[in-house]
Amino acid sequence: SVDLGLQIWTMGSWAVLPLIFLPLGLYVHTTLHLYELLARLQVCAPGSQDSKPGHACGTPPIDGAAHLRGALDRDDRHYSLLAFAVTAALQTLHFARDVHLASFPVELLASSPPGPEGQPNGYPMMSREALPKLQVLYRGMWIGGEVDEERACYQYSFQSFSREASGMAKVLAFYAGVASSPPTILAAEHRHALVLVARTALLAKGSLGMPVQLFDGPREHGSELEVLFPAFVRYEFEEGLRL
Numbered sequence: 575s576v577d578l579g580l581q582i583w584t585m586g587s588w589a590v591l592p593l594i595f596l597p598l599g600l601y602v603h604t605t606l607h608l609y610e611l612l613a614r615l616q617v618c619a620p621g622s623q624d625s626k627p628g629h630a631c632g633t634p635p636i637d638g639a640a641h642l643r644g645a646l647d648r649d650d651r652h653y654s655l656l657a658f659a660v661t662a663a664l665q666t667l668h669f670a671r672d673v674h675l676a677s678f679p680v681e682l683l684a685s686s687p688p689g690p691e692g693q694p695n696g697y698p699m700m701s702r703e704a705l706p707k708l709q710v711l712y713r714g715m716w717i718g719g720e721v722d723e724e725r726a727c728y729q730y731s732f733q734s735f736s737r738e739a740s741g742m743a744k745v746l747a748f749y750a751g752v753a754s755s756p757p758t759i760l761a762a763e764h765r766h767a768l769v770l771v772a773r774t775a776l777l778a779k780g781s782l783g784m785p786v787q788l789f790d791g792p793r794e795h796g797s798e799l800e801v802l803f804p805a806f807v808r809y810e811f812e813e814g815l816r817l
Contacts, residue, residue, distance in 0.1 A: 594666055597659035598789040601732070602800055604748050609755065611653050615731035615805055617645035657805075660732065664784060664804055672779050680776050681705055684737070684785035684799075689792030696794045697787065705777060711735035711801055712742040713770040716749060716760040721768060726809065733803035735772060735783070741798040742769070770809065774801070782807065 601608060618641075646654035671678040685699035713735045736742045750761035760766075774783040786802045 594663045595789060597656065597663045598786050598802075599791075600656065601660050601802070602786050602790045602798075604745075604798075606752070607653075607656070609749070609752055610651075611646075611656055612731040613756075614646045614648075614653050615642075615657065617642055617730070618806075619725065619728075619730045661804065664802065667784050668782075671781075671784075675777075675779050680785060683788045684776070684801075685788060686793045686797060687788060687791065689794070693792060694794050695792065697797050697799075702777075707775060707777070708773045709737060709776050709783070709801070711737060711772045711774060711783065712739050713772070714742045714746045715768045715770075716746065716757045716764075717766055717768045718760060718764050719766060726768060726770075727811070729807050729809070730805060732805050733807055734798075735770075735801045735803070737785075737799035737801060741800065744796065744798055772809075776801070 643654050646652075646657055667683075671680070681699055681702050681704075684705065686695055686697035688695055713733065734745065736745065746761075746767060749755070749757040752758050775781050776783055776785060782803050783801045784803075786800050787797060790797065790800070
């Protein structure tokens with residue numbers, strides 16, 4: 575047998591850079607390509623313009639794989655490649671953390687790298703002991719006048735949270751400023767945001783949250799402090815809380 579986790583983790587930059595750093599670096603930099611990818615992943619959501627009639631929440635259509643790939647690659651722009659690359663990078667990091675939990679560098683991924691000589695680093699790497707056992711996370715979404723509880727629970731695209739509320743506010747501001755986009759129209763018309771506050775153990779085996787702050791590059795200030803979750807997750811709201 576071959577320990578694939580150890581093999582990937584020790585193969586060097588020639589494997590780590592294209593497999594992990596490149597797709598996650600493309601993802602964490604807030605661009606219109608990121609917005610387009612996330613919008614196309616909503617193809618499975620009930621009520622979306624691409625979803626199949628009668629498609630129930632959480633139940634993929636009969637031709638799910640072909641349907642999803644067709645939506646990602648429509649108009650000859652192959653966003654499926656980016657979606658699959660980001661998924662593979664996340665899978666690799668999750669596998670490495672589960673196999674090498676004691677030595678996996680979560681604290682490195684939750685920091686910013688040093689910048690050019692003389693540039694202050696506003697987010698240096700903290701010690702492993704300084705990481706909270708349960709990390710509070712924040713995610714904001716522009717919505718209409720009312721909360722759709724089903725859509726709030728079932729998610730179809732990659733899920734980005736921030737380790738501080740200021741990072742969440744930065745993301746909301748970006749999506750409110752993309753001209754003619756559905757979130758911008760919602761923000762201008764309703765001025766109504768749904769804020770999710772979650773807790774996750776970043777140092778725990780099996781945790782779905784993965785810090786990706788490192789891939790955003792050097793930052794003196796303004797970091798989103800991003801923690802990324804895979805697509806197609808389901809949120810469970812604490813009992814007694816109402817939307």
